[in-house]
Amino acid sequence: MKHLARENFVYTMDQSNNPAIRVKSGDQIVVDTYDCFENQITSEKTNFDSIDWNRVNPATGPIFVEDAEKGDILKVRIDDIEIGERGVMVTGPGLGVMGHRMENFNVKMIPVQDGKAVFDKKLSIPLNPMIGVIGVAPENEGISCGTPGAHGGNMDTKEVTTGATLYFPVFHEGALLSLGDLHAAMGDGEVSVSGIEIPATVKITVEVVKGQSISYPFLENEAGLTALVSKETLDEAADTAVELMIDFIHEQAGLTLSELTMLMSATGQVQVGQIVDPLKTAKFHVPRYVLEAYGVKVFGES
Amino acid sequence: MKHLARENFVYTMDQSNNPAIRVKSGDQIVVDTYDCFENQITSEKTNFDSIDWNRVNPATGPIFVEDAEKGDILKVRIDDIEIGERGVMVTGPGLGVMGHRMENFNVKMIPVQDGKAVFDKKLSIPLNPMIGVIGVAPENEGISCGTPGAHGGNMDTKEVTTGATLYFPVFHEGALLSLGDLHAAMGDGEVSVSGIEIPATVKITVEVVKGQSISYPFLENEAGLTALVSKETLDEAADTAVELMIDFIHEQAGLTLSELTMLMSATGQVQVGQIVDPLKTAKFHVPRYVLEAYGVKVFGES
Structure with a gap:
């Protein structure tokens, strides 16, 4: 089985990125990922100003899939997701649906214990581990890993989880698949601007589909x-x-x-x-x- | 038990509508409803031009609930929904998400048999009977029963079904509740502009909640x-x-x-x-x- 360490990552999905690994259609790959803050937030006392905001949403990759050519479809089956032991959430001024009412940047550390995310003494949240960022090199100019689009990217969609198969348009030779920004749990909407952000190890199988095209995932x-x-x-x-x-x-x-x-x-x-x-x-x-x-x-x- | 026949209806939810019935807080009421076309469509050969479009979305009511005053909440429990034996769907130019690609007005009759809606020989759809239009007299000018708002109205929301309790803001004395536009089944979005439209009998219990206010249902x-x-x-x-x-x-x-x-x-x-x-x-x-x-x-x- 191929393995891709989290130190191989991009902040932008772009046709000009050098492949971190080359695989064949049908290969299974184990991909390690940072959380969406590149693991910079280590306590609830972390200040907004102390975070390097140029280092967010690192996506591990890109993975060059042999035989994938412009106009094909890249099929990505999510075989397994193993999340870390502690997640983090944030919200603050200008972030998310309530950003206009926030005065301060706030951080909350959320341990994962016994198959649940421990929000506080009153509530543990059932896990729904999912991939926030997953996509291929976009058709034209590069797109930040924080933004979704026709290429996939930061779709933050909770069905992107174990057992699902994603289909992406291929815009460039090798497709250049990257993924990261895992969540231990998230609701539809992701209203605070973060899920329960967490590092993870993801197992996927990639396959090239010839003779059919799509314009969105x-x-x-x-x-x-x-x-x-x-x-x-x-x-x-x-x-x-x-x-x-x-x-x-x-x-x-x-x-x-x-x-x-x-x-x-x-x-x-x-x-x-x-x-x-x-x-x-x-x-x-x-x-x-x-x-x-x-x-x-x-x-x-x- | 109180009973309200479907011949008592309004096309507009309005504070000036005369009550069709007066009930007490805690009363259960049986309400009969037309389908959203006032049962005008009787076959798949029904022409767009033959339908009187001033006679759509009749809502049975209004029900005057004693003790309901401006600033209260009207609680409406849906105790039971019994739908008719045949539904109808429509789509056409300018209607729904695909209206820009439709050239003709189309009608489809959909019988209800053995607990399913028979779409065609290949597919019968599981029922999810629900109320499309339910609401109180709006705060200011009257609102057509085809339009939703803070007063409820044409919310076309599939959770408005048996076992659910709705809470409405009360804007006027008696609240003036009306309901109609039942669907045998509908998906989130109601993308063609119609659910499986059907006449029905609905059993509800109304209650006035004092001392709390809401701005939307x-x-x-x-x-x-x-x-x-x-x-x-x-x-x-x-x-x-x-x-x-x-x-x-x-x-x-x-x-x-x-x-x-x-x-x-x-x-x-x-x-x-x-x-x-x-x-x-x-x-x-x-x-x-x-x-x-x-x-x-x-x-x-x-």
């Missing part, structure tokens, strides 16, 4: 298929996610556009990834029983 | 507490729902604003009601285990 899990779109507004992101999914299903389902749109209205789910990053992420989810009823094959299925 | 169910906010954009609606919920919990929880915001980021869920009505509806949901851990009492609980 999709996610497949037991529940079904989800389009993940990031835009300036949640409204635009939601509308685009719905339209991309309808166009994908329409090619295969044998329904008129009107029938399919009605079907999506009755069974599809518009959901929220996050509303606090530079772009916002919406999801449109279609349950598996609907895909199966109409024989819809997901990318790369024969 | 809240919904309580087994899962927890949800703020329901409708605004021009999903972004504004989501931000407001988060802030209202945080302010409500903050009064009771004994956490700083920063701590509570972080807690909401890790455990709260920003969700979508609908994105196709004149205003869009977002939800912010807080799980029950969080409320219980901090001893947060919902409106009217002692």
Whole structure:
């Protein structure tokens, strides 16, 4: 099994980044990650000013996947996530939904014990370990690992977890996949601007899918298929996610556009990834029983 | 038990509407409803032009609840929903997320059989019967039953179903509650502009809560507490729902604003009601285990 240490990272997803490792389609890779503050926050007394804000959202990578070429799809299965022993949350002026009402930067250390995140004496939070940042080199100029987009990136979406398979557009040779910014737990929206940020070890399997293209990431899990779109507004992101999914299903389902749109209205789910990053992420989810009823094959299925 | 027939309805929620029935706090009421087209669509051959579009979204009511005064909260428990035998869906030019790609108005009749909505030979959809339109007379001018707002109205939110309790701001004496626009099933977003529209009989219990006020509807169910906010954009609606919920919990929880915001980021869920009505509806949901851990009492609980 290939291994990529966390010291191999980027702050920007960019076609010009040198590969940290080269792998073949079908390879499994173990990837170590820093937390989103590059492990700089070590206590609740850490000051906002003492943090180097140029060192946030390091994503381990990039991973060069052989045979991945522009116009292909990169399939990434998340096989396992092992999180660290202590997480951290932050909020403050200008950060997140309540940033306009915050006067100070605040830090909270959150130990992970017995399968829960210990928020305080009254409450331990069930874990939902997930990957905040995962994506490929974007089509044009480099994009900070703190920002999501068509290439993936900082989507902060809680379904990006063990058992899920992500599909990314490939814009450049090798795809140049990177990932980091793990959370021990996060709710849809990520309203304070942070999940429970934590270092981790992630096991993934990568595969190149030829002969099909996508314009935004999709996610497949037991529940079904989800389009993940990031835009300036949640409204635009939601509308685009719905339209991309309808166009994908329409090619295969044998329904008129009107029938399919009605079907999506009755069974599809518009959901929220996050509303606090530079772009916002919406999801449109279609349950598996609907895909199966109409024989819809997901990318790369024969 | 009191009974209100569907022939008692309004197209606009308005303080000047004459009460259709007067009930006491604590009364249970059975309310019959038309579908959102006032049962005008009787076949898939129904033309767009043959429908009287002034006769849409009739809401049965208004119900005058004695002792309800401006500044109170009206608590409405949904005890039971019994839907009809056949639903209808529509989409067309200018309607819903795909309206810009539709050339014709399309109608689909959907029979309800054996506890499922029969979409076609390939797929029957599990039912999730819910109330699309429910609300009180708004604070100022009347609002069409097709539009949601601080008074409730056309929120098209799938959690508005049996077992849920809704809390509405009371703006006028008697509150003037009306409801209609039932769906046999609907997904978050209601992307085609219709759920599976269907006539129904709804059983509710109303209660006046004194000494507390709210500015938007809240919904309580087994899962927890949800703020329901409708605004021009999903972004504004989501931000407001988060802030209202945080302010409500903050009064009771004994956490700083920063701590509570972080807690909401890790455990709260920003969700979508609908994105196709004149205003869009977002939800912010807080799980029950969080409320219980901090001893947060919902409106009217002692």
